[in-house]
Amino acid sequence: MHDVHDFEDVKIPIGPQHPALKEPESFLISLRGEKITASSVRLGYNHRGIEKACEERTYTQGLYLIERICGICSHSHSTCFVQAVEEIAGIEITARAKYLRTLIGELERIHSHLLWLGVAGHEIGFDTLLMYTWRDREVVMDLLATLTGNRVNYGINTVGGVRRDISHKQKEEVLKAIDILEERTKYYIDLAKGETTLIKRLQGVGVLSHEDAEKLDAVGPTARASGIERDVRKDDPYAAYGELDFKVISVNSCDVYGRTLVRLGELMESFSLVRQVIRKIPDGSILVKSARKVPAGEAVSRYEAPRGEDLHYVRANGTEKPDRVKVRAPTLANIQSVSKMLEDRYLADMPIVIAAIDPCFSCTDRLVAVRDTKNKGSNTVVWETIRLQGIEWYKNKGIDFTSLNEKLTKLS
Amino acid sequence: MSRPGKITRLLIQSLFKKPATVNYPAKRSGMPEGFRGKLKFNPQMCIGCKMCMRDCPSGAIEIRKIGEKQFEAEVNLAKCIYCGQCVDSCLKHALEITAEFELAKLDPAQLKVILNVVNKDSLEE
Numbered sequence: 001m002h003d004v005h006d007f008e009d010v011k012i013p014i015g016p017q018h019p020a021l022k023e024p025e026s027f028l029i030s031l032r033g034e035k036i037t038a039s040s041v042r043l044g045y046n047h048r049g050i051e052k053a054c055e056e057r058t059y060t061q062g063l064y065l066i067e068r069i070c071g072i073c074s075h076s077h078s079t080c081f082v083q084a085v086e087e088i089a090g091i092e093i094t095a096r097a098k099y100l101r102t103l104i105g106e107l108e109r110i111h112s113h114l115l116w117l118g119v120a121g122h123e124i125g126f127d128t129l130l131m132y133t134w135r136d137r138e139v140v141m142d143l144l145a146t147l148t149g150n151r152v153n154y155g156i157n158t159v160g161g162v163r164r165d166i167s168h169k170q171k172e173e174v175l176k177a178i179d180i181l182e183e184r185t186k187y188y189i190d191l192a193k194g195e196t197t198l199i200k201r202l203q204g205v206g207v208l209s210h211e212d213a214e215k216l217d218a219v220g221p222t223a224r225a226s227g228i229e230r231d232v233r234k235d236d237p238y239a240a241y242g243e244l245d246f247k248v249i250s251v252n253s254c255d256v257y258g259r260t261l262v263r264l265g266e267l268m269e270s271f272s273l274v275r276q277v278i279r280k281i282p283d284g285s286i287l288v289k290s291a292r293k294v295p296a297g298e299a300v301s302r303y304e305a306p307r308g309e310d311l312h313y314v315r316a317n318g319t320e321k322p323d324r325v326k327v328r329a330p331t332l333a334n335i336q337s338v339s340k341m342l343e344d345r346y347l348a349d350m351p352i353v354i355a356a357i358d359p360c361f362s363c364t365d366r367l368v369a370v371r372d373t374k375n376k377g378s379n380t381v382v383w384e385t386i387r388l389q390g391i392e393w394y395k396n397k398g399i400d401f402t403s404l405n406e407k408l409t410k411l412s
Numbered sequence: 413m414s415r416p417g418k419i420t421r422l423l424i425q426s427l428f429k430k431p432a433t434v435n436y437p438a439k440r441s442g443m444p445e446g447f448r449g450k451l452k453f454n455p456q457m458c459i460g461c462k463m464c465m466r467d468c469p470s471g472a473i474e475i476r477k478i479g480e481k482q483f484e485a486e487v488n489l490a491k492c493i494y495c496g497q498c499v500d501s502c503l504k505h506a507l508e509i510t511a512e513f514e515l516a517k518l519d520p521a522q523l524k525v526i527l528n529v530v531n532k533d534s535l536e537e
Contacts, residue, residue: 061469064495128419135432142444149448149509155495163500164446187422195418411520 009037016045020351023361027354031347039342041335046362052383054325059085059159059294062322066312067153069327070363072115075101075108076305077312077327077363078157083238084301084314085159085322089294095240097161097288099281102240103174104148104156106270106277110181111140112306113263113270116358117188120260123352124201129191136184143177146170161287171278182271189264202257206341206353209254216340219333220308221266222357224250225258232304244276256356292320305330307358329363443511448496450512451487453527457506458483464498464507473498484528489515 015026024045030038050069054062067078079101086093114137121129141151147170148154156162166174192198208218213226223230231248233241249265251258298315308330317323334357341353394401434441443449451473460483462475472491478484485507499507517523 057469058467060467060497060501064469064493064497068493128423132419132422138432145447146444149446149496150494153493153495155448155497158500163496191418194414196414196416199414 014350021354023359025359025361027350029342029347029350034346034348036342036345036347036350039339041338043335043361043365045365047365048362051325051327051366054322056321058292058320059322060292062325063157063159064153064155066325066327067155067157069329070360071152072112072360073108073305073307073310073363074153075104075156076303076310077329078154079105079239080301080303080305080310080312081314081325081327082157082159083303084299084312085294085316087299087301088297088314088316089159089290091160091288091290093161093288094284094286095282096165096284097286098240099277100162100164100166100286101157102244103166103274103277103281104144104154105239106273107140107144107147107174108154109270109306110267110274111137111144112358113267114140116263116306116355117260119355119358120256120352123355124198126198126201129188129198133188136181139177139180143174146173158287160290161285163287165286166281171281174274174278178271178274182268185264185267185271189261189268192260192264199257202255202260202352203253204255204257205345205349206256206259206356207254208337208341210252212340213254213337216337217333218308218337219330220305220358221259221262222308222334222337224248225262226254227252230309232302232309236302238301238303240277240280243280244273246273256352259356293318294320294322307331307360308333327366329360329366331357331360331364332366335359335364443513445511447511447513448494448509450489450510450515451485451492451498451527452508452510453485454506454508455483455485455528457504458485459504459506461503463501463503467497467501469493469495469497478528484526486524486526488524489517490520490523 009030009032012029012031013026014029015021016024026042026045028040028042029036050065053065057065063078063082066081067074069077114133118130118133118137121127121133144154145151147166148156148164156164208216208222208226210227213223213228218226218228219230227250229248229250232238233246234248246269249262249269251261253261294316296316296318298313301312301314303310303312310330311328313324313326314322315324338354338357341356342350345353391401458475459481460475460477464473464485465471465475470491470493472488472493474486476484476486494509496509499509515523
């Protein structure tokens with residue numbers, strides 16, 4: 001019989017095109033036997049140039065583009081961006097608008113956490129859980145469609161407030177749906193605490209110690225499952241969170257099971273927050289009129305997205321368009337900790353460990369760094385040069401888009 | 413108290429319940445009130461200020477003058493992201509959103525729709 005120590009480490013590339021991964025990202029895993037000895041992650045396969053595109057659009061237009069960074073936490077990104085713009089322009093939004101932003105934000109958290117629970121169930125082979133959680137998630141999706149006009153990209157935010165008010169009938173609908181969801185969530189908490197197979201599969205998997213979580217700057221449920229009570233809603237209250245009463249859920253188990261419990265606990269907190277919003281929402285207008293041009297200035301805005309802290313930086317130059325927009329999605333803060341979680345663990349744990357940070361790789365891709373190996377050091381290239389370089393590069397590979405471009409111009 | 417197969421009870425209960433899904437093309441549950449679908453244009457109200465064109469994030473709408481104080485709107489359904497910003501930007505409430513969402517076409521040329529009450533046929537498109 002062979003001993004595993006007789007073998008050299010085997011290097012396995014996983015991704016960017018891989019059946020187990022839902023988005024293009026690549027992992028390089030070093031294996032000894034079944035155990036992972038080292039791993040590295042590489043992003044940058046889904047760069048969409050959103051930040052650059054924002055510079056070529058007005059603030060109103062950019063808001064809809066920013067919303068489309070992520071399909072799940074779309075409200076997080078749009079609120080984060082609009083908060084920064086309002087700070088620069090010096091707009092104080094009305095209390096009712098603040099409450100409405102909080103309401104949609106919490107409903108989004110509910111739908112995101114239920115979605116995660118299903119995905120986690122799927123990754124550990126518990127597809128029954130996936131089916132039931134996603135069935136129940138439809139309740140909150142329908143609710144969001146009723147309140148905002150769409151299931152995913154709500155388009156509720158605008159510079160100076162929100163675009164839609166909530167009616168008395170809708171308030172009752174929200175409360176009714178929350179009752180159903182709370183009952184279902186209680187069942188899932190009961191299930192998570194009582195189903196032996198689930199506990200055995202998740203306990204002790206993907207361990208990220210308290211110290212490592214601090215060192216690697218983990219955010220959101222990943223940090224809170226390692227005993228770090230870090231939540232932007234509490235630390236730096238935005239929207240209406242300062243006036244609402246809620247707990248920051250954190251556990252000390254430091255593993256995937258802990259992350260499951262944190263998310264389930266946060267669901268219960270979200271239900272309570274939604275009820276408080278409905279009860280406390282003040283009357284008044286929802287929109288403050290604002291000028292199209294935003295005065296020169298810069299602002300950083302933070303928002304607690306379902307996945308963790310989202311950060312936007314906006315610099316205005318006094319025109320209708322921003323000078324610079326920078327987005328840091330929560331996954332970028334959490335991705336470093338994945339290598340630590342995978343260290344010395346089994347290969348079979350990899351899908352659930354990655355899924356446990358609730359990654360959004362496409363949202364994270366912000367920058368592509370190309371290293372010039374011939375001329376050391378850095379140099380600045382203008383936009384047009386990159387475009388022409390791209391066309392030339394494809395031409396050399398035998399792909400010519402000239403005729404296609406002509407066709408497209410004719411079409412539009 | 414933990415035990416394996418805790419979800420079994422729910423599974424058995426579900427066997428005797430109606431399916432949670434809707435048999436879509438045959439049965440339609442409809443869209444909620446205020447759903448952002450296809451645009452509707454009221455040419456009598458349009459003053460041709462083109463604020464909608466200026467604010468459209470995807471450049472999907474075009475307002476054209478077709479006569480004295482008469483305008484038509486051309487919407488590219490493939491470009492439209494159904495955000496409804498044009499409706500908010502319109503000063504004269506000439507644009508409305510409807511709950512119509514089944515807009516897929518096999519021919520891309522058909523995705524360009526001219527919205528004008530004067531021309532009844534193209535409105536039906």
